Amino acid sequence: MTPKQLVFMDIDGTLVDEQQHISAFTKQTIRQFSDQARFYVATGRMYASAKIIADEIGAGIIASNGSIFDAGTRQIKTLGAAALKQIVTVLQQHPLNAFFFTDHQVFYTGALPSYFQHSDHNRIASPNPHDYIKVPSLPALLDHSAEIINGIIIAEDQVAELNAINQQFAAMPAAFVVSSSQPNNIELIPQHSGKASAIKAIQTATGIDRHHTFVFGDGDNDVDMFGVADYAVAMGNATPAVQVRAQYVTGTNEQDGIAHFLLAHLPAEKGSINHG
Template identity: 25%
Template sequence: MDGTLLNSERKITKRTQETIKKVIDRGVYFVPATGRAVNALPEELKAIEGIRYGIFSNGATVYDLQKQEVIYRNHFDPKRALELIRCLRPFDLMISISQGGQSFGERIPMEHLDYYELDENTREIVRGSRKIVENVEDHIIETKNTIEKMTLIFRTMEERARVWEWLKRFDDIQYSSSLPKNLEISKRGCNKGSGLMHLAKILGIKRENIMAFGDADNDREMFEQAGFAVAMENGLEEMKEMADYVTDTNREDGVAKAMERFILGKDVT
């Protein structure tokens, strides 16, 4: 959603909201697919009747928003999550986790976000999406719940590159990025694409009838699975090269314009 459905103010414009309602009225499933946990779903989307399902935490959780229940999950067990977090502690980074539909960040690094020299947009996303705990390991031990994903924030791109290479030693994980200076770690085989195809199977929808929007590295597998991939003009060059179509930026109602053109059959300006 960030960089795609949401504009630079992290809002969904009135035009996009109205277009979503129109495609739903056409019998189309509109499914948010995001690295966010379900609790961070924007209020504008919650208010739209007909948005029944969502894919969260990069495909770790597929959620029935109407029944408020998980219909598919691909999570880390607590023991494995703890092992990975403890291995990552020597690096210069901030660790947060997504668990039970909520993201959790540690108090001390969250109070010192300036240390990580994040751009304003990333800083606001981090602040607005995490509940504070003292220590994520202690939280995992106390709750004993499975972990949807782990998110790492780095001070420097050099440290991010170092950890990216270091993580290659583990064959049971995969990782991607959705924001500058971050890495998101999931179980091997867990991504937006796998979550999308599990939901498609449940709903009886063929791959060729799926349109996917994206801008970032964590959209890659979803683009590979969808019948028609739409990249944002503000997205990574690699994503635009993968796409079947490149729409306008997230600041210019790019998602709405593509849906108007390809679903509603309108001339778009």
């Protein structure tokens, strides 16, 4: 049976719980609809990390906030030297942790937090210890400008610094896109990228339109997906600002919100969604 729907799911706060697990119920539900719908994870994580989760459910991959994705062939966009130079210039003025990613490597200059360290249980980044590369300085990142796909700046208790960085980025000529998955971070994405852009490319490649597309997310970096799918679903644990941008709100990630929404909206259609 040829799939007639597309389903895109953010990972953290959406598909997995705090322990990085997909529940047995959600896995079972995805398997139940595997002939009817084509499933993808759509995440800010690097490709290698996204693949660990995607492989559990046989899903396709949108990673690095849409900068790398599978649409027949793998598509990759990089930040580029001009964008990386702007980012490095600003970061030299603010002592915050920043991390930059290829499809499987993590470049960093400061301390490596526990949630980025290699671990089969953590899975936020790469499980391979050799994929973590400390560079001697921020300018040294420019030597890797041809490889770096995206980055993230994290400030656990330095919100004022984070806001100052955002303001500086906003005043610059646009060479990259700024997003956020949580209030404590700034995500740095190549121009003409984003989850929505990747989804549109996959819709074109599969011939499945927005009327048969489901997207699930909980963060600010998921909002652009809501504009390319008729079934735009915010998780119950999403902030009110995210929920108001969605067409639907489902249960939380801990309540199997994805599974319950699919069970409520897919079975009756038998491959044809009713828009009435």
